[in-house]
Amino acid sequence: MTAETPWGNPTGERQPLTPDRVRKQEFTRTSLGRRGYSEDEVRAFLYRVAEDMAASDKEKADLRAYIDRMKQWYKEHGMNPEQAAVSQTPNVDAINILSRAQQTADAQIAEAEDYARRIVSQARRQYEELLMEAQRQAEEAANQAVGAYRASGNGLQSAEAEELERRIAYLRTFADVTQVQLRAVLEGLAQEVDKLGHVPEQAKQLAAGPLAGGSPSPSVYG
């Protein structure tokens, strides 16, 4: 059930890796919790591999451009009979420049997305831990409250009152522990999420600025 086969390659042949595929490669977790390679190291390595691949792609493109220029030269000097077509397509150097710009943009966006992904998952983990800790403390406080209620024994105790004491103590502790900290986590999370959208938008405006006379970009729907 690999995602690639049905869509990409019915012949079942291995597709060449692309920098993007290397960057996004996921690894199965080992079954025993968190044992295995350091996630950061693996991730850093993948980025290096992706960069190397992109660099070698650039080199190949340069070589092809060089070959094309040579061919062109031969043609211009009448050494190659088949002259037709070729020239109405854009200059191969222009194609290379655009390709490189695109690769640079791709790499930077991938990096920004990866950064956002890490920050958000970190914030989520923190949130889970905070809630768990708050729940634990609240349980403890509730049990204490019940103990105190029982100890105060004046013969008028009822199960309902006891449950009420338990719930009040639970909620009070839970609210105390979570309120401030959770708000901080949530705010951080919201900020990161907002950034996620603004980065490319900003970059676009900067890029459009000088040429477009700094006019605001048109409708967001584009």
Place this chain on the structure above:
Amino acid sequence: MDTQALKDSWHLVSRSGDQVPLYFYSILFLMNPDVRDMFPVSMARQRDKLVGALGRVVSNVDRVEEVVPFLQQLGRDHRKFGVTATHYPAVGQALLATLEHFLGDRWTPTLAHDWTQAYNLVAQVMVDAANESSKVSPPWWEAEIISHETRTLGIAVIRARLNYQYPFRPGQSASISYAMRPRVWRFYSFANAPRQDNTIDLHVRMVDGGVLSSALVMGARRGEVLRVGAAVGERLTLPADVQGDLLMIAGGTGLAPLKALVEQIAYEGPTRRVDLVIGARNSRELYDYEAMAKMAAEHPWLNVVPVVSHDPFYRGNRGYAVDVALQGWRGQHVYVCGSEEMAQATVGRLLDAGVPTEQIHFDEFTSDKGRES
């Protein structure tokens, strides 16, 4: 047309990997700068998609019956990007120039002729399908958000009203985009059966770092407008030949299409017993349990069981949804929906437990499709 020559030359070209689509898009944009704006800023995923689609077409070029429906779907689907018939020749030109560049000496006039013919055929099928669908449906629908509820950190339930009548069946999904994240489309399942008032419900979970899901959960507000593509997908619908009782297993927001099926049964029947096991990591992620419990109270044939896997303080069923579900399996058809990980693990467990393949309904592309695109 020498189909073997086409395949062979494509095989040769595709060995250059990412460089091929990189070159293709560069040449396309240089010759037609206006087209650039139809694509997202990052093109990395787009390049993979192009190679995938081309590879599929070329490898099946001699089995027309397999390629045509795929191309028709592609043609219909491209309407939402604003692609018109006039764009196809430009793409063809860029494709031929790319092939020529990568094939070098092997690019012969005969091969050029065959590729031109093949491309024109492909373009014709896509344009025809697009024209055909433009007679009956708009390129996309606009849906105004009429409510946005954040149910827990990272999960929102969004209700939106579509501007025209929108045909879909429970269990289907559609690609959706949002003005705050232009040109990003992602598939979401509808969480309801079609309604008179033309509203749809979406259950959106924030994927860590996911551009669109984050914006929809944290940023989208009432009054804003979503774009919705045509409904697609048959794997999770309820066809007439699936009879008798059903067992449903939902993981997280995978509840959405299953809830739609429950509504369909409630509206249309036939009445059958439905056991719906809702799995979540913790109790907070049982984000729609109240609504489901209410439905269960209204419909005696519906049984809803929440199961929580990672929450030591949860007082109800603890464990994995599939294990609880298997205790109640008595030969029913089983519907599964959740994250890719959850769906794979669940289907594996079902098969191990002896549930016949043909009785397991799940969309192997739900999560794949669900990736940002």
